[in-house]
Amino acid sequence: MTLLEIKNLKTYYDTRAGVVKAVDDVSIKLQKGEVIGLAGESGCGKTTTNLSAMRMIQNPGKIVGGEILFDATSLLNGQEIEELEELQLNPRNILNLKEEQMRRIRGNQISMIFQGAMNALNPVHRVGNQVHEVLKIHEPDHDPAEGWERVLDIFETVGIDSSRARDYPHQLSGGMKQRALIAMALISHPEVVIADEPVTALDVIVQAQVLKATKELQKTFNLSMIMITHDLSVISEICETLAIMYAGKIVEYGPLRNVFKESLHPYTKALINAFPSIIGPKKELEDIGGAPPDLRNPPTGCRFHPRCPKVMPICSKKVPINTPVKDGYVACHLYQEDRK
Amino acid sequence: MTYTDITKKHEKKKRFSKPREKVNLFITKIRATLLLIFWEKTGLKKAINWLKIWFKKVLDKIYQLYLYLFKINSFVFVLRILTVLFWLAAVSMLLLDTITVALPIYTDSLGTDEVLIKALLWVIFDLLAAATVLYVIVAIFVEEERSRLPTIAIVQIFLILAGLLLGLPNSEDSVYVGFALLFNFITIVFAYFSFVALDDQVKSLTQFRKSSKVFFRNRMGKIGLVILVVLVTLAALGPSITRYEADDMDLANIHEGPSDIHILGTDKFGHDTWTVLLDSLGISLLVGVVAGSLCVLLGTTIGVTSAYIGGWVDTILMRFADIVLVMPPLPLMFLLASLPFLLGTIHWSMIAIIYVIVFWPVSAKLIRGQALSLKQRTFIHSAKASGASNRYVIFSHLLPNVFPLMLTMIITSMRQAILYEAFLAYLGLGDPLNNSLGLMLQAAQNQFALASGYWWLIFPPAIAIALTTLSFAFIGMAFDEIVNPRLRKR
Ligand SMILES: Nc1ncnc2c1ncn2[C@@H]1O[C@H](COP(=O)(O)OP(=O)(O)OP(=O)(O)O)[C@@H](O)[C@H]1O
Numbered sequence: 019m020t021l022l023e024i025k026n027l028k029t030y031y032d033t034r035a036g037v038v039k040a041v042d043d044v045s046i047k048l049q050k051g052e053v054i055g056l057a058g059e060s061g062c063g064k065t066t067t068n069l070s071a072m073r074m075i076q077n078p079g080k081i082v083g084g085e086i087l088f089d090a091t092s093l094l095n096g097q098e099i100e101e102l103e104e105l106q107l108n109p110r111n112i113l114n115l116k117e118e119q120m121r122r123i124r125g126n127q128i129s130m131i132f133q134g135a136m137n138a139l140n141p142v143h144r145v146g147n148q149v150h151e152v153l154k155i156h157e158p159d160h161d162p163a164e165g166w167e168r169v170l171d172i173f174e175t176v177g178i179d180s181s182r183a184r185d186y187p188h189q190l191s192g193g194m195k196q197r198a199l200i201a202m203a204l205i206s207h208p209e210v211v212i213a214d215e216p217v218t219a220l221d222v223i224v225q226a227q228v229l230k231a232t233k234e235l236q237k238t239f240n241l242s243m244i245m246i247t248h249d250l251s252v253i254s255e256i257c258e259t260l261a262i263m264y265a266g267k268i269v270e271y272g273p274l275r276n277v278f279k280e281s282l283h284p285y286t287k288a289l290i291n292a293f294p295s296i297i298g299p300k301k302e303l304e305d306i307g308g309a310p311p312d313l314r315n316p317p318t319g320c321r322f323h324p325r326c327p328k329v330m331p332i333c334s335k336k337v338p339i340n341t342p343v344k345d346g347y348v349a350c351h352l353y354q355e356d357r358k
Numbered sequence: 359m360t361y362t363d364i365t366k367k368h369e370k371k372k373r374f375s376k377p378r379e380k381v382n383l384f385i386t387k388i389r390a391t392l393l394l395i396f397w398e399k400t401g402l403k404k405a406i407n408w409l410k411i412w413f414k415k416v417l418d419k420i421y422q423l424y425l426y427l428f429k430i431n432s433f434v435f436v437l438r439i440l441t442v443l444f445w446l447a448a449v450s451m452l453l454l455d456t457i458t459v460a461l462p463i464y465t466d467s468l469g470t471d472e473v474l475i476k477a478l479l480w481v482i483f484d485l486l487a488a489a490t491v492l493y494v495i496v497a498i499f500v501e502e503e504r505s506r507l508p509t510i511a512i513v514q515i516f517l518i519l520a521g522l523l524l525g526l527p528n529s530e531d532s533v534y535v536g537f538a539l540l541f542n543f544i545t546i547v548f549a550y551f552s553f554v555a556l557d558d559q560v561k562s563l564t565q566f567r568k569s570s571k572v573f574f575r576n577r578m579g580k581i582g583l584v585i586l587v588v589l590v591t592l593a594a595l596g597p598s599i600t601r602y603e604a605d606d607m608d609l610a611n612i613h614e615g616p617s618d619i620h621i622l623g624t625d626k627f628g629h630d631t632w633t634v635l636l637d638s639l640g641i642s643l644l645v646g647v648v649a650g651s652l653c654v655l656l657g658t659t660i661g662v663t664s665a666y667i668g669g670w671v672d673t674i675l676m677r678f679a680d681i682v683l684v685m686p687p688l689p690l691m692f693l694l695a696s697l698p699f700l701l702g703t704i705h706w707s708m709i710a711i712i713y714v715i716v717f718w719p720v721s722a723k724l725i726r727g728q729a730l731s732l733k734q735r736t737f738i739h740s741a742k743a744s745g746a747s748n749r750y751v752i753f754s755h756l757l758p759n760v761f762p763l764m765l766t767m768i769i770t771s772m773r774q775a776i777l778y779e780a781f782l783a784y785l786g787l788g789d790p791l792n793n794s795l796g797l798m799l800q801a802a803q804n805q806f807a808l809a810s811g812y813w814w815l816i817f818p819p820a821i822a823i824a825l826t827t828l829s830f831a832f833i834g835m836a837f838d839e840i841v842n843p844r845l846r847k848r
């Protein structure tokens with residue numbers, strides 16, 4: 019069952035120096051219980067994609083096209099749905115909702131985990147209260163004592179001793195803070211969790227612990243997740259599906275194994291080669307060469323062509339379309355039938 | 359403990375650098391001797407320790423009693439009835455005040471400018487009092503509002519304080535409103551104890567205890583609070599505790615130095631300096647508190663709005679702030695202060711307003727900077743991602759983080775306002791109908807006090823100014839620790 023579908027999303031930042039096409043025609047389908055990894059170089063638009071899904075793009079950014087389909091109609095009352103239908107708007111497309119209606123979804127059905135070592139918790143409130151806050155927002159008339167019990171419960175679930183709930187953020191270690199953030203995202207039992215580089219600033223051992231906890235939680239709650247990272251080892255640990263993004267577009271998409279072992283797109287290959295593998299045989303690390311493109315003025319045709327080792331004449335002229343391959347797709351002229 | 363023990367203990371504590379070793383050792387020895395003589399030998403240490411323990415025991419007993427009493431239904435019921443009675447008393451006092459005092463003053467003074475301002479101030483004051491009185495009844499009936507009772511109590515205390523500084527005890531026309539405020543305060547306290555659930559009471563009590571512990575662990579805070587309490591008490595009691603009235607003239611003793619008739623001497627007209635000082639203190643404190651806090655409140659509102667909304671709102675507000683900022687403050691204040699003089703005279707509340715007009719951009723800019731950086735912090739995004747509204751984000755995440763800065767700024771600003779009021783008064787732009795510390799200094803200057811050696815005309819107001827500003831600074835430091843958990847030593 020498809021829970022969340024991002025369809026032909028376009029999000030642009032209208033800056034003084036020009037329009038940054040941070041996300042250009044991106045589609046992602048998230049099934050119930052699926053974990054999708056979204057990887058790519060810094061600045062390729064991963065965060066922007068997911069902020070768009072939460073409708074949290076800030077000025078000067080704007081969603082200029084596409085749909086985000088998510089069934090949140092249970093949070094709307096009949097009248098609101100009727101209003102939308104009268105305007106011939108699809109109530110399942112959350113881009114059509116009002117900001118106030120959107121707020122009911124955020125943190126309740128779709129929640130987001132931010133990178134939490136530094137600033138993701140408010141220094142002046144106790145961590146427990148910050149988690150409790152989410153309940154207070156979405157269930158305004160719940161019993162506070164009972165809510166607090168739930169907070170303590172979720173703390174234990176994510177692996178923090180519940181006695182730490184009364185601590186301030188600066189009293190917790192980086193790993194605990196990250197776990198507290200996970201608790202915050204999970205307390206109201208969301209259906210979709212988006213994690214934006216949840217373990218990037220942690221050391222390797224804590225990273226592994228947090229990832230393991232995340233994986234277990236995902237299993238027990240049967241969560242659907244989108245996991246953003248530029249660390250491929252993180253992805254291989256937790257995801258089933260992998261999407262590789264380059265310069266605002268998804269260039270390869272498919273089951274983790276296929277994309278990893280039999281990668282097709284030259285960029286994916288380069289990205290994997292640029293990563294050391296601890297277990298496998300020692301290999302020469304290759305950097306990709308060249309710099310990521312300027313998204314205000316992206317290269318014509320395939321955006322990877324100035325850096326691609328297998329570049330062909332057609333690459334700079336025509337935008338490659340998504341070619342279906344085993345359970346996924348790849349956007350590269352090498353695999354397109356009509357290549358010349 | 360013997361003398362050598364104490365010396366040893368202090369020696370152990372400090373490792374001296376070689377060249378200063380002897381000096382330090384000497385100081386330590388003297389300190390030890392003094393401690394021995396005045397602290398241990400006199401039994402003062404024992405006495406204070408004993409007092410502390412005893413105090414704690416009594417507090418504990420009171421707490422036990424409190425827990426016991428408030429579990430008894432009939433006790434709470436009686437308290438509820440008392441609450442209502444006190445509320446009725448407060449309301450009738452307010453009505454009495456409005457009918458017999460405020461309205462006549464208002465109608466009588468319609469013609470004259472200066473009294474009109476005073477009357478207006480009274481009306482505002484009365485309205486504020488009435489608002490709190492009415493709010494209490496809301497709080498009693500609406501359950502969610504009950505948790506705000508402590509806040510109203512604090513507001514009420516401020517109102518009482520303002521009333522005291524405005525001269526409540528000294529003027530007969532204000533007796534009713536004074537009683538109204540007092541009764542309302544009692545109502546709030548009773549309402550809190552009889553209507554709020556015992557659990558919540560205990561919770562906020564422990565919270566209060568913790569905060570006060572942090573405050574009192576800070577020596578600066580303690581000293582500042584003591585100075586401020588003494589000053590406010592003196593200002594509130596005012597000339598009623600001296601033998602003279604502020605405008606009494608003892609023409610037989612002009613320019614007398616301190617003596618047993620005039621503790622702090624007299625000036626050219628035979629005014630008693632001590633009396634005038636007490637009379638001045640109130641206005642100076644009042645200008646400081648009102649101007650200082652209004653200035654920062656306005657600045658914070660503008661700064662946070664500007665940072666949070668951004669875009670053209672931000673541009674317009676900040677350009678406006680820049681325009682005010684680039685003007686030199688003193689000439690601007692002169693200019694603004696001279697406007698009311700064209701109309702007749704200047705009232706202290708106008709000085710406060712002028713201060714706010716000239717200095718709001720300073721706090722607005724600072725707060726905006728802080729708010730802008732906070733706005734980009736992940737926890738703000740995190741809160742939004744959990745479905746928080748803008749209002750919620752501002753009140754629950756932005757403001758608490760701006761609060762420490764705001765508090766320090768309020769206190770700095772109060773200090774500054776007291777100084778500026780004194781300065782303006784010193785230059786002749788003061789409220790001539792009310793004494794103030796600055797006016798005292800100006801009078802001293804006019805009488806060539808410095809040249810003639812009338813030090814008793816200069817030192818008292820100068821020291822009073824120094825002490826008030828100092829106490830504000832100290833309290834500011836201690837408060838910083840309460841609102842900013844990271845500063846706490848543990
Ligand atoms: N507020 C903004 N104003 C202008 N441009 C922006 C803004 N936010 C992001 N961008 C641009 O959008 C592009 C995509 O940014 P985004 O943050 O989505 O990248 P990312 O893939 O998440 O990178 P990282 O891995 O470093 O987090 C970048 O080129 C960035 O410069």
Ligand code: SF4
Binds near residue numbers: 323326333350351352
């Ligand atoms: S389309 Fe051409 S340039 Fe782009 S990745 Fe494929 S081969 Fe390289």
Ligand SMILES: [Mg+2]
Binds near residue numbers: 066214
């Ligand atoms: Mg990012």
